[in-house]
Amino acid sequence: xxxxxxxxxxFRFNLPQRIAAxxxxxxxxxxxxxxxxxxLSERDxxxxxxxREMWEHPSPLAGYFTSCGNIHDGxxxxxxxxxxxxxxLEYERFTDNFRKPEDKVVHTLDVPASTWELRHQMTHxxxxxxxxxxxxxxxxxxxxxxxxxRLFGNLGGYTALTLxxxxxxILRASIAPNPEILTALGFFGGIYTCIGMxxxxxxxxxxxxxxxxxxxxxxxxxxxxxIAALPLLAGLGFVLMLWIAExxxxxxxxxxxxASIGSVLLLFACYGFSPDAFSYIFRSDAGQLGFxxxxxxxxxxxxxxxxxxxxxxxxxxxxxGLRKTLYFGNTAPLLTAIxxxxxxxxxxxxxxxxxxxxxxxxxxxxxxxxxYESPRGRLAIAAAGAVVLLQAIFCVLSxxxxx
Numbered sequence: 001x002x003x004x005x006x007x008x009x010x011f012r013f014n015l016p017q018r019i020a021a022x023x024x025x026x027x028x029x030x031x032x033x034x035x036x037x038x039x040l041s042e043r044d045x046x047x048x049x050x051x052r053e054m055w056e057h058p059s060p061l062a063g064y065f066t067s068c069g070n071i072h073d074g075x076x077x078x079x080x081x082x083x084x085x086x087x088x089l090e091y092e093r094f095t096d097n098f099r100k101p102e103d104k105v106v107h108t109l110d111v112p113a114s115t116w117e118l119r120h121q122m123t124h125x126x127x128x129x130x131x132x133x134x135x136x137x138x139x140x141x142x143x144x145x146x147x148x149x150r151l152f153g154n155l156g157g158y159t160a161l162t163l164x165x166x167x168x169x170i171l172r173a174s175i176a177p178n179p180e181i182l183t184a185l186g187f188f189g190g191i192y193t194c195i196g197m198x199x200x201x202x203x204x205x206x207x208x209x210x211x212x213x214x215x216x217x218x219x220x221x222x223x224x225x226x227i228a229a230l231p232l233l234a235g236l237g238f239v240l241m242l243w244i245a246e247x248x249x250x251x252x253x254x255x256x257x258x259a260s261i262g263s264v265l266l267l268f269a270c271y272g273f274s275p276d277a278f279s280y281i282f283r284s285d286a287g288q289l290g291f292x293x294x295x296x297x298x299x300x301x302x303x304x305x306x307x308x309x310x311x312x313x314x315x316x317x318x319x320x321g322l323r324k325t326l327y328f329g330n331t332a333p334l335l336t337a338i339x340x341x342x343x344x345x346x347x348x349x350x351x352x353x354x355x356x357x358x359x360x361x362x363x364x365x366x367x368x369x370x371x372y373e374s375p376r377g378r379l380a381i382a383a384a385g386a387v388v389l390l391q392a393i394f395c396v397l398s399x400x401x402x403x
Contacts, residue, residue: 016154020145020161024138027165027174030399031134034175037400040126047177048129051082052089054272065277072284073348074179075270076224080132081177088128130175133182137174140185141165144358147192148365151329155381156369160361162388163311166395167361168304173354179225180351186221187233188358191336193218194237197255198244208255215259220266227267228287228345229355234260236339240332285347295353296341304398307391312360314387315367325370333362 013021050068054075064070071078141164149157164170173181193215200207223230234256241252271278300309319325319334340356371380 016149016157019158020142020149023158023161023165024141024145027141027171028134028138030165030171030396031130031137031174033399034171035127035130035134038126038175044126044129044177047078047081048085048125051078051080051177052085053082054079055082055086056089065271065274065280070277070280072280073227073286074225075267076182076221077133077177077179079224079270080136080182081129084128084131085125088124129177133177134174136181136185137170140170140181140188140358143185143189143192144361147188148362151362152366152369155372156365159311159368159384159388160365163308163361163364163391164358166388166392167308167357168302168395168398169299169354169357171395173351180354182225183222183229183350184355184358186218186225187229187340187355190215190218190222190233191237191240191332191359194241194256195244195332198241198248198252201245201248201251201255212255212258215255216262216266219259219263223263223267224270226286226345226348226350227281228289228347228350229352230260230263231287232289232343236336243328243332286345288345288347290344290346291342292344293342295344295351299341299353304394305391306394307387307389308360308364310390311364311368311384311387314383315364318367318371319363322370322374324374325367330363330366330370333359333366337363 046068050066050071053066066078068078141161144164145157145161148160170181173184193211197208197211197215200211219230219233222233238252238256241256242249245252267281268278299305300312316334319330337356337359340352340359343352344350345352368380368384371377371384374380
């Protein structure tokens with residue numbers, strides 16, 4: 001029996017979607033558990049203070065965008081971290097009008113109250129700081145599920161999403177203010193929107209518009225999270241679109257140019273349309289990239305990633321050994337993951353290996369889905385289930401307070 005609201009236009013919330021929602025709920029539960037075991041750090045206060053300054057008032061220091069200085073990279077993370085605190089502070093100010101003087105939370109001051117001054121009254125600062133990043137991790141998981149299910153079917157989608165929800169690296173990036181989970185979302189969304197745009201270009205122009213808006217938004221998220229990732233995303237997207245858009249290749253550069261210009265405008269808006277603060281991006285080393293194998297080595301040899309490592313090696317062997325796995329849907333995420341795993345941001349701290357994870361899991365889901373449809377499909381499903389269960393066990397056991 002279908003739910004009353006099971007169908008909303010083209011969106012269906014049937015059994016596959018409910019299973020995916022349950023997995024994402026497990027991701028949230030783990031995130032809230034880890035958050036409950038944390039304490040506020042100096043980095044948290046930096047994001048809280050400077051994020052609030054961007055929304056509420058300019059820096060008291062002349063010549064600087066915030067009291068953190070001229071932020072040359074990752075400004076979207078500051079904006080997201082500060083927004084819940086600003087909204088909560090405004091709510092408390094409003095409700096103070098209906099409270100007794102001795103019960104007021106935010107006292108009227110000549111100078112706006114800092115996050116440090118409000119740390120006792122606003123005891124949920126730690127959770128508010130992390131909610132936007134937890135939300136982004138859920139959105140990224142939903143995007144991963146949508147892509148893998150559309151390409152590889154339900155079982156391929158379940159495989160990729162389960163490994164995602166029990167990835168310790170994803171969890172760590174979801175429970176601290178940082179630009180990495182934002183870049184991962186923008187990069188993954190940008191690559192697959194480029195692919196979708198290339199397919200749409202074979203049809204009428206009216207189908208281009210929503211994809212153009214989404215592509216510009218993804219490019220903007222990447223630019224405002226890690227400026228070094230923007231040219232990389234545009235270049236890789238262009239190569240993948242060339243692969244698909246036969247007969248329309250002359251229109252690819254204008255499409256990417258429009259999306260890139262739109263993303264720069266969104267980045268300018270994140271700086272409050274301040275030319276001086278915005279120009280600091282181009283006067284820093286934030287755009288420098290290099291190559292290194294150490295991050296990939298550390299990721300795959302970490303015990304809590306054992307299930308993902310086994311799944312990656314198995315998927316690669318199947319990809320090289322089975323002819324039916326050698327197609328664009330598997331090759332594109334594999335090449336993207338390999339490229340990101342060997343990259344490093346030499347100008348500013350960054351984690352391209354984390355941006356690579358959604359692509360790696362997409363590749364695993366695609367190859368495993370092909371194995372599920374082989375003559376020994378039941379054996380493949382049982383083996384994949386054991387690997388996924390192993391990853392879930394190692395991830396849960398790595399959570400503090402459970403051992």
